[in-house]
Amino acid sequence: MKILKVSIIIVIFLVGAASLILYGFYRYNNKETKTLTDASRKNIPGSFIKLSQGVTHYQLEGPANAEVVILVHGFSVPYYIWDPTYDFLIKKGYRVLRYDMYGRGYSDRPNVPYNQDFYNTQILDLINQLKLGNKVNLAGVSFGGAVITNFTCSHPNLVNKVILVDPVYEQKKPVAPQYFTLYNETVNSGERAKGQMSDFLHPKAHPEWIKRYLPQMRYKGFGKALVSTMYNYNQDGKQSNTCLNSAGKNVLLIWGKADKTLPIRFSDSIRSVLKTDFFPVDGAAHLPMIEKADTVNAKILSFLKR
Numbered sequence: 001m002k003i004l005k006v007s008i009i010i011v012i013f014l015v016g017a018a019s020l021i022l023y024g025f026y027r028y029n030n031k032e033t034k035t036l037t038d039a040s041r042k043n044i045p046g047s048f049i050k051l052s053q054g055v056t057h058y059q060l061e062g063p064a065n066a067e068v069v070i071l072v073h074g075f076s077v078p079y080y081i082w083d084p085t086y087d088f089l090i091k092k093g094y095r096v097l098r099y100d101m102y103g104r105g106y107s108d109r110p111n112v113p114y115n116q117d118f119y120n121t122q123i124l125d126l127i128n129q130l131k132l133g134n135k136v137n138l139a140g141v142s143f144g145g146a147v148i149t150n151f152t153c154s155h156p157n158l159v160n161k162v163i164l165v166d167p168v169y170e171q172k173k174p175v176a177p178q179y180f181t182l183y184n185e186t187v188n189s190g191e192r193a194k195g196q197m198s199d200f201l202h203p204k205a206h207p208e209w210i211k212r213y214l215p216q217m218r219y220k221g222f223g224k225a226l227v228s229t230m231y232n233y234n235q236d237g238k239q240s241n242t243c244l245n246s247a248g249k250n251v252l253l254i255w256g257k258a259d260k261t262l263p264i265r266f267s268d269s270i271r272s273v274l275k276t277d278f279f280p281v282d283g284a285a286h287l288p289m290i291e292k293a294d295t296v297n298a299k300i301l302s303f304l305k306r
Contacts (some may be wrong), residue, residue: 013031027203032220036108040219041095046079051125053118054108057173059086060130062095067160068132070123070303071098072203075168076226077196078105078216081141084293085300092301099126101147103225105216119147120154122169127158139163142262142286145237148169153243162244163300164276165254166286169266171230178231185223193217199286201258206290237266241274250287251276252303258286277303 034040036055041048046059059079064066067088071082079086079098089096100107102122103114127136137160140148145167151161174181175223193213197203215288227229228303253276255264264280279299281288289296 008055031217032222034218034220036106036219041106043056049129051129052154053112053120053121054102054110056099056122056125056126057106058097058099060095060097062090063093064095066093066095067134068095068097070136070138071096072138072140072144072148073101074144075229076104076192080212081287082289085139085297086182088297096132097126102170103221104201108223109219109225112223113231113232116150119233120151123151124155134158135160135249137161137163139165139300140167141165141289143168146240149244152247152249153240156247159249161250161304163252163303165289166256166259166262167233168262171233171235173231173234178227181230182224182227185227189217199261201283201285201291202254214235237269238273241270245274249270252300253277254279254281256286256288256291256304258285261286290297
């Protein structure tokens with residue numbers, strides 16, 4: 001009996017020590033030390049608007065009566081991912097909106113399930129509160145492609161044309177418990193930042209990319225928002241693209257031929273159920289609108305004018 005009691009004490013001690021070590025490792029690696037406030041946003045470029053789910057960081061430029069294009073970024077890189085296209089379309093006379101999804105950039109990080117309805121509501125709120133009209137053009141890259149596909153299916157009367165750039169095809173819930181994934185996301189946040197370079201075919205041509213990504217990671221709720229999206233945004237590629245096809249919209253599908261994040265073979269699955277104008281891009285990986293900006297922008301412009 002005495003040996004059993006000693007064994008139990010040793011186990012409790014070891015578990016406690018391990019817990020302290022894991023917690024210490026978490027605290028040491030946790031970059032989220034700041035809270036987003038009006039004061040912290042004071043010197044941030046762009047505009048801010050209070051929507052139904054929180055404050056959203058956005059930029060909107062172009063003639064008030066011009067045709068509207070909304071640019072939706074990917075899973076974790078904020079709206080600057082659209083820099084070349086944003087500037088180009090404004091110069092061509094379009095009214096262009098780009099924004100940070102909740103949990104990213106300088107938008108709020110509400111503690112709610114990051115599911116399809118949540119992302120759809122953010123776009124709908126922006127359209128209504130910014131008075132963008134009832135026929136906007138939507139462009140989405142990577143995860144943003146899934147977002148605009150599902151938004152169009154839910155609100156076809158609000159959408160004119162759809163532009164998909166290397167869009168996410170499927171997103172399934174991770175097998176591990178959510179708390180484990182959140183812990184892993186926190187202690188390995190540096191790897192997520194560095195991993196953004198794999199989206200380029202020629203990463204050395206974009207030395208500032210990681211530096212631009214890091215500031216959003218300092219605000220509380222970033223990792224939790226990403227993890228919540230992993231577990232709550234269930235994307236069925238065949239179902240959502242079949243739905244988009246039934247909406248009868250003109251769709252431009254752009255894909256970097258050297259994409260390793262979302263290989264171009266997924267375009268075959270999409271085009272098997274969705275009628276598109278397909279535009280594969282040489283010399284580009286996951287972000288062809290950056291690596292081949294002139295080529296992609298020219299195609300987007302011709303598509304919008306058609």
